[in-house]
Each structure stands twice: as structure tokens, then as C-alpha cells.
Amino acid sequence: MPENWNSPADVRDALEGAGYLADDRIAQVVFLASRLDKPILAEGPAGVGKTALALALSEATGRRLVRLQCYEGLDEAKALYEWDYHKQLLRLQSDEGAQWDDLEGDIFSESFLLERPLLTAIRSSEPVVLLVDETDRIEVETEALLLEVLDAYQVTIPELGTIQAVTRPLVVLTSNNTRELSEALKRRCLYLHIPYPTIEREQAILEMRVPDLPERFAEKIARTVASIRQIPVRKAPSVSESIDWARTLLALGIEELDDAATASTLNVLLKYQTDIERTAKDLSLELGDEMQAK
Ligand SMILES: Nc1ncnc2c1ncn2[C@@H]1O[C@H](COP(=O)(O)OP(=O)(O)OP(=O)(O)O)[C@@H](O)[C@H]1O
Ligand SMILES: [Mg+2]
Structure with a gap:
């Protein structure tokens, strides 16, 4: 080892x-x-x-x-593994006079093996x-x-x-x-x-994976995501989604992670419209027009 x-x-x-x-x-x-x-x-x-x-x-x-x-x-x-049939066939065709016993040992050898x-x-x-x-x-x-x-x-x-x-x-x-x-x-x-991480560990993962993320954002994200995981949604947000969310907030230049910011970016955390609506309701968030089902 x-x-x-x-x-x-x-x-x-x-x-x-x-x-x-x-x-x-x-x-x-x-x-x-x-x-x-x-x-x-x-x-x-x-x-x-x-x-x-x-x-x-x-x-x-x-x-x-x-x-x-x-x-x-x-x-x-x-x-x-797989035998390289094409190569085996070529070998057989190139040597039509040979004995099968010889050929068999040859075409089922290392050089005809596909790993x-x-x-x-x-x-x-x-x-x-x-x-x-x-x-x-x-x-x-x-x-x-x-x-x-x-x-x-x-x-x-x-x-x-x-x-x-x-x-x-x-x-x-x-x-x-x-x-x-x-x-x-x-x-x-x-x-x-491997369960969902604790809030502290998720915060640390965010800080490691998203270098420019302000500390207060990392904590707030970890807390919000943890609370959404308590809501019975179809697809709970994972660590991937919290990382995506952190990057989204930075990309949009959002300075304060307040209810409005959360509501307007819920689609990064959740992948079903019903989950977005359910979560908004449970967290008492007001969904903007763009996030409402038509
Ligand atoms: N403990 C951790 N430390 C650092 N990064 C982590 C940790 N856990 C998850 N991540 C990050 O979260 C993301 C998702 O992780 P990963 O793709 O390994 O999930 P998975 O469990 O294999 O999911 P799936 O079942 O969908 O394949 C990756 O970007 C990974 O780097
Ligand atoms: Mg995987």
C-alpha cells in the first residue's frame, strides 16, 4: 500500500x-x-x-x-474485456492455410484482447x-x-x-x-x-469550493438549504445545488441574501415547479412573476 x-x-x-x-x-x-x-x-x-x-x-x-x-x-x-473480433477476423483471413489449433491459441491471446x-x-x-x-x-x-x-x-x-x-x-x-x-x-x-452534510460542514464545503464567497453567505446558504431539506419536496437540494446557488448569487452580484434574493433564485436549488412553489410557501417567500407557473 x-x-x-x-x-x-x-x-x-x-x-x-x-x-x-x-x-x-x-x-x-x-x-x-x-x-x-x-x-x-x-x-x-x-x-x-x-x-x-x-x-x-x-x-x-x-x-x-x-x-x-x-x-x-x-x-x-x-x-x-472483449475480444477484438475485427482484428481476429483479419488474422484468420490473412492465414487461411494454417491449422485451427494454432490459430485458436493465437487469436485468443493478449494482443487480441480489448481491456x-x-x-x-x-x-x-x-x-x-x-x-x-x-x-x-x-x-x-x-x-x-x-x-x-x-x-x-x-x-x-x-x-x-x-x-x-x-x-x-x-x-x-x-x-x-x-x-x-x-x-x-x-x-x-x-x-x-454519506448523508447530507451538517450545516457547519456544508458551510466549510462552500467556502472551499467557491473561493470568493463571503462567509456570511456560506452560512446563510447552508442554513437555508438545510431547512429546505426538511420540506417534503420531490427532489431535495444537494451539495451540488448549494454550490450552484452560491455561484449564482456571486454571478448576479447579489449583496444581501434576503427573501427577495432567495425567491428569485430558488430555481437553482429546486428542479420542479411544484417544489419551488411548496418551498416558497413554507419559507413565506413571495415568488416574483418570472417564477410563477403560467
Ligand atoms: N465533502 C465534500 N467536500 C468537497 N466537495 C464536496 C463534498 N461533498 C460534495 N462535494 C461537491 O458536491 C458536488 C456533488 O458531488 P458528487 O458528484 O460526488 O455527488 P454524488 O454523491 O456522486 O451524486 P450522484 O449520486 O448524483 O452521482 C461535487 O461538486 C463535489 O465536489
Ligand atoms: Mg456520483
């Missing part, structure tokens, strides 16, 4: 150096993941910093980031961070593709045998919990729930 982390506090400092503010729990799980060589399963609502954690880990450790973006229909050929992210992470000679992003988007059957990588850091290719990782990747899987992940997958990971 190239990281010289002796405690969760070391992890927290390293992540902060990469622009990521970890709470105690995040720092502890990352520390344990690196000590125990276990993948992290980061789960929580949208926009709370799950993907950003993997990016920050890559930056903090100097490890290259290898990313597998999950989506419905993702299969082995896109996640692990996909999981295999890339396993074969990399430099240590990497492997991000398996939005794991809950793949079908539960497809999760099986991940299991060998996650518990043994290896990939088996029938024609070539088992390929063992040269260096242990730091693995982060993320999930928005749109469906339950399998027990088999969960068992192999250290579970990390």
Missing part, C-alpha cells in the same frame, strides 16, 4: 488537500479500506459527494483513476483508484461480474486463465440506492452511508 496513513485523521488531511472535506465517518471508512484492502460501498442521496470522494482519493494518493460508469445493460464486454475498466484496474502496474460509479444502475445479475474483482482482485478469462492484480486498487463503489444491491456484493465491501 503506497499510502502512509496512520489514522483516520491522516486520511482526512489528505482528502482535504485534494479539496474534499470528509467527516469522521468517511475518514474512518477510507482508513479501514486501505488497511484491510477492502472496497468501499458509498451510498446516499444524489449530490452528497460519493463520486467526488473517489476523485479526491485519486488526487490525494496520486493514483490514477479508472472509472467504470454503470448503466442498465452494462455487460461483460464493456465492464471487463475494459475492471481489467485495466487489475492489470495496471501503477496503483489505481477504481471507481465503480452508480452500481445500482446495473441489473442484479450483472453484479456478479464485479464479485471476483472485489474479493480476490483478480479477473478470470477462460482462454487466458486468471489474472491477479499487480497492485491492489483502492475501490470505491457508489450507489443511489434506487434498488437494493445483492448481499454477495455488500458482504465484500465496507459500507459507507
